[in-house]
Amino acid sequence: MRIPCPYCGSRDASEFSYSGDATLTRPAPDNADAMFDYVYLRDNPVGVHREYWYHDAGCHAWLTVTRNVSTHEVIDAVLAHDEAAS
Amino acid sequence: MLDLAHIPAFANLRSMGDGRGVIARERRGIAVATVMARKGQSAALAAAVKEQFDINLPLGPHGSGSDAMSFLGTGPGRWLVTHDAGTPRFVDSLAQQLDSLASVVEQSDGVGLLRLSGPALLEVLAKGVAIDLSATAFPAGSVAVTQIAHMGVTLWKVDEAPTIHIAVARSMAGSFLHWLEASAAVAGLVVDS
Numbered sequence: 001m002r003i004p005c006p007y008c009g010s011r012d013a014s015e016f017s018y019s020g021d022a023t024l025t026r027p028a029p030d031n032a033d034a035m036f037d038y039v040y041l042r043d044n045p046v047g048v049h050r051e052y053w054y055h056d057a058g059c060h061a062w063l064t065v066t067r068n069v070s071t072h073e074v075i076d077a078v079l080a081h082d083e084a085a086s
Numbered sequence: 087m088l089d090l091a092h093i094p095a096f097a098n099l100r101s102m103g104d105g106r107g108v109i110a111r112e113r114r115g116i117a118v119a120t121v122m123a124r125k126g127q128s129a130a131l132a133a134a135v136k137e138q139f140d141i142n143l144p145l146g147p148h149g150s151g152s153d154a155m156s157f158l159g160t161g162p163g164r165w166l167v168t169h170d171a172g173t174p175r176f177v178d179s180l181a182q183q184l185d186s187l188a189s190v191v192e193q194s195d196g197v198g199l200l201r202l203s204g205p206a207l208l209e210v211l212a213k214g215v216a217i218d219l220s221a222t223a224f225p226a227g228s229v230a231v232t233q234i235a236h237m238g239v240t241l242w243k244v245d246e247a248p249t250i251h252i253a254v255a256r257s258m259a260g261s262f263l264h265w266l267e268a269s270a271a272v273a274g275l276v277v278d279s
Contacts, residue, residue: 007162008147008230012216015232057233059147059161079162 001072006079007059015057022050022064022080046070052080095198095259099277100267107206107273110266113199113251116168117176122189123163131187138183147229149242158229158242166240166253168199198259200266203249206273211250213269215239221246235265 001013021042027034047070053063062080067073096112123131132143141151144159151157158166169176171194181190202211208219214234218224219241229242239262240253254262267275 008232009217011232015216057238058231060164061162081162 001074003053003055003063003065003074004077005055005058005061005063006077006082007061008055011055011058015055016053016063017056019052019054019062022052048075053077095254095256096200096263098260098263099200101277102267102275103271103273105206105274106204106276108202108204108210108266108270108275109278110270110275111201111278113201115171116194116199117171117173118169118193118197118199118253119167119177119180120160120191120193121157121165121167121180121184122191124186124188127187128163131184134184134187144229147231148227149229153244158240160229160231160240166193196256197253198256198262200252200254201244201249202252203247204273204276206270207248207250210266210270210273211241214265215241219243219248219250221248234262237262237265 002010003013003016004010024038027038029035047068049067049069051065051067053065055061055063063077064080064083065074066076068075094112094114099110099112121131135141135143135157139151139155141155141157143157143165144150147159149156149158153170155169156167158168160166167180169180173179177190177192177194184190211219211234215230215232217230217232219230224230224243226243226245226248229240231238231240233239237254237258242251243249244251
């Protein structure tokens with residue numbers, strides 16, 4: 001699998017670390033039940049999914065990658081920083 | 087007081103095999119720093135670098151400047167700066183010049199630098215680098231942060247001879263040399279003094 005890093009270009013997936021589901025929002029720290037769900041109760045989606053990947057062997061940027069987890073087709077990759085700013 | 091000897095990162099660089107496939111030289115006495123733009127200061131940083139060094143700050147994985155001083159794009163808002171250390175305490179003065187615009191971290195003793203050239207260079211690097219370094223995909227001026235044999239490297243193409251500069255963490259210099267010697271021996275590795 002290759003991931004098109006918006007900064008570095010197309011790179012092998014071994015250069016990246018998978019860093020979790022990008023569709024979740026971290027709950028307020030004092031909400032213990034919501035935090036439990038957020039940390040431990042993971043969905044196991046099929047098809048197109050949005051995920052965070054960290055380019056640790058390259059530009060050290062966090063990416064939001066849209067990927068079909070059934071076929072491994074990578075549909076899109078953007079800098080998470082840019083996405084958060086927009 | 088005990089005098090500390092300055093030992094270059096690639097002091098053990100030596101020739102290997104027959105032929106002149108890869109020509110290697112350690113770049114010594116170069117000041118190196120990482121520069122990271124402070125939040126919201128990217129445009130002001132680019133303006134300051136242009137004004138003070140007449141260098142266009144690269145926004146992508148490219149290098150700007152010359153062997154004397156260069157800014158290499160290593161990530162969004164992040165650069166590796168190399169300076170032929172004619173100026174004493176260059177990194178200190180760089181930090182002052184870019185004060186409040188960027189975080190500047192001294193790396194001169196933290197990385198080893200090699201200059202590599204020779205007719206078999208790309209063939210030899212292909213044994214370790216998982217990206218295309220040919221002239222079409224990686225023209226002169228391109229910079230890549232990637233890994234060779236699990237060791238993080240920053241490499242940039244200086245010209246299409248091709249000449250490639252490579253920066254490796256100093257603690258990895260011994261292992262990197264082992265990889266280079268083993269990979270280049272078949273084509274011949276020559277140390278250019």
